[in-house]
Amino acid sequence: MPDSSSATAASFTSSGPIDSLSHPSFVGFIATQFFGAFNDNLFKQLLLxxxxxxxAVATMSENGSLDSAPDPATNQAVVAPVDSEPETDLTNVPSTNSSTESTTGDTANDTADSDTAKPSGGGDLQGIATVVFGLPxxxxxxxxxxxxxxxxxxTIIVTSKVAEIVVMGLGLLAFLxxxxxxxxxxxxxxxxxxxxSTFFGPxxxxxMPEMLSGNQLNRGNxxxxxxxxxxxxxxxxVAGPLKDSIIPEGVPQLEAASGxxxxxxxCxxxxxxxxITSLLIIRLPAADPQLKLKAEYLAVPKPMRTLLKTDTPLLIALLASCVFWLIAGLTIQAxxxxxxxxxxxSDTKTSxxxxxxxxxxxxxxxxxxVLSKRLTDRVVIQIGMWGVVAFCALMAISLPGGRHLLGFGGSIPVLMLLGASAAFFAIPIQVFLQARPPEALKGxxxxxxxxANFFAIVMSGxxxxxLNTILTNADLPRSTVFGAMAVLFLPVAIFYRPSLERTSVETLPVAPID
Incomplete structure (x- = not known):
């Protein structure tokens, strides 16, 4: 970094936290976080x-009927046999240069109903990808x-970003x-x-609280x-259009990956x-440079185990948060x-x-x-829980022959409402989990x-x-996964009655989105 930047950074350290969100240090921090989150989700969605x-995929009309269905004569949309090994599924997906015949109305439904053309999830490895990413x-x-x-x-942030360059470079080689x-x-x-990402997160x-003054912390968060x-x-x-623009339709998966x-x-x-943007972040001393590594730091520290044993509302809220992230992890794959x-x-529409x-x-x-200011957090959470159950159940409905009730166009608003319901449930609980513990244990x-949340995400994989194995063997439509999610979340909606009394509301580290 240039000497002038170093001098500026040194003055930041001596003068304490910054008091403006337009400060180059905070702008650099925001940009660093943005690019990191973008990269993670682009690469992960490509792999999913x-x-x-x-x-091959077919396009859908707005009413959910097939505008273009797979032609059984060409085997263009036939996936590998359900009972074959996953690696065989990925390497031997049939490919053809034959054009797909256009079908409409009853013809499309007949094709979709046939055993040959019926899409299958056999060999779906999204769960493995989710486990692999969440395990660290x-x-x-x-x-x-x-x-x-x-x-x-x-130092941790900058080092993590340098590591990201190396990892993405390895990704390039892995694709090839x-x-x-x-x-x-x-x-x-x-x-x-x-x-x-594990080392970048903490x-x-x-x-944030070290870099920003108290009056800017909530807005900064x-x-x-x-x-x-x-x-x-x-x-x-972006992942879907990028894959669609690079990989021709019908190319086997491994060949597609190399492209x-x-x-x-x-990335x-x-x-x-x-x-580069991370270098703008203010230079700060270590919080505890004499801290000794203890075995308990690798799991749940003893003070936290004691707190969770004695504070039942906190423990139940943590378990509820885990259930939410289990459902969230399932949702993306579903x-x-x-x-x-x-x-x-297409991959574009799927993404x-x-x-x-x-x-x-x-x-x-x-x-x-906004609603939390007019209603209690408990009411907001109740709305969210029942919303998750209702919209998952709606997404689960398929008509005879495997045709989805909502189709592509109808699924869009329902998925957005599902996301909104999830936020109603998760955000008040997250704020409670951050605010409830004593000050010395908040971090x-x-x-x-x-x-705990990432353990739930791993378990979602x-x-x-x-579920993929069960649905494939039973020849059930893929939307059934949403039905399983609704059933999993239903006991939470019925029995969870949160006690959200906070111990230190004035020190909340997270503010609602402006």
Whole structure:
């Protein structure tokens, strides 16, 4: 970094926290977070789309009927046999240059009903991808929190961003190598992505109260939350068009993956830009440079175990948060599978469906902040819980023959309302979990909450693979996953009656989105 920047950074340290959100240090921090979230979601969504073994997709009309259905004579849309091994599914998806015949009305429904043309989820590996990405957060979350206190959080952030460049570079090589080594290289890169994010997170969240003065902290958190959602929405939405523009329809999955090295090259460039912006962040001393590493830092620290045993409302809220993230993890996989194997829409439309859930979450977060001022948090949570159950149940309905009730167009508003309902449920609970613990334990509570939530996300991958096997063997439509989600969440809606009395409301670290 230039000497002038170093001198400026030194003056930041000596003069204390910054008091303006337009300060270059905070702007650099926001940009770094944005580019990191964008990269994570772009790369992860590309892999999730690749993990679904379909050779061709058909477009849907607004009323949900097939405008273009697979032609049984060409086998263009026939996926690998259900009972074959996953790797065989991914390597031997039939490919053809034959054009797909246009069908409408009853012809489309007849084709969709036939055993040959019926889309299948056999060999869907999204659950494995979800487990691989989430596992580092569970295994190394405690160590990451220790390092963020032991060393300067700016150092942690910059080092993590440099690591992101390396990981994305490995991703480029893994895409190119897929015809030779299969998906093994991509799984390794996905694990390293999760590991990089694991160590980036505590530095990112922990530096906020150190970098910003008290009167700017709430607004700063709101801006970070808003820009993060924007990055998630854009990164997820871009993945589909990027894959569609690079990979011709009908190309086998492994061959398709090798062509996506261009997408990984984009991620490398974004990681470089994010690393440069991280250099603008204020230089800060370590919070506790003498902190010794203890075994308990790698799991749940003893003070937190004691607190959770004695504070029942806090423990129940943590469990409710885990159920939410279990459902959230399932939702992304369910929407991808629904779009590609039942609605038979393109990767572009499938990614749009996923990204619009985040739009609903962002809008729901803003609405929840407003409603919480007029209603109690308990009422807002009740609305959210029953909304999740109702909209999951609606998404689960399929007509005889496997045709989805809502279709692509009808699913869009329902998915957005599902996201908004999730925000109504999750945001008040997250604020409660951050505010309830004593001041000395707030940071460790956030660390434990993150570990618990990512454990739930990992379990969502395991559960999805189990559901995928059941649905495939029973020849049930993919929308049935949403029905399973509604059943899982129903006991929470019936029995959870949150006690949301906070101990230190004035020190809330998170503000509603402006």
């Amino acid at each position: 789309l690749l993990a679904i073994p379909t050779a 957060f569970v295994l190394f979350g405690g160590l990451a929190g220790y390092l963020a206190d032991r060393y300067s959080k700016r 190598a897929t015809p030779m080594i299969g998906f093994a290289g991509l799984w390794i890169v996905l694990f390293l992505m999760g590991l990089q 530095g990112k969240y922990g530096i 709101g801006l970070v939350l808003m820009t993060t959602f924007i990055a998630i929405i854009i990164g997820t939405a 996506l090295w261009i997408g990984s090259l984009v 490398v460039g974004i990681a470089v830009v994010g690393t 929407v991808n599978s629904l779009g590609k194997t039942q609605l038979l829409v 749009l469906m996923v990204s619009l859930i985040s739009v609903g979450i962002a809008a729901g977060g803003a609405a929840a902040g 460790r509570m956030i660390a434990v909450m993150n570990q 395991v559960l999805y693979q189990v």
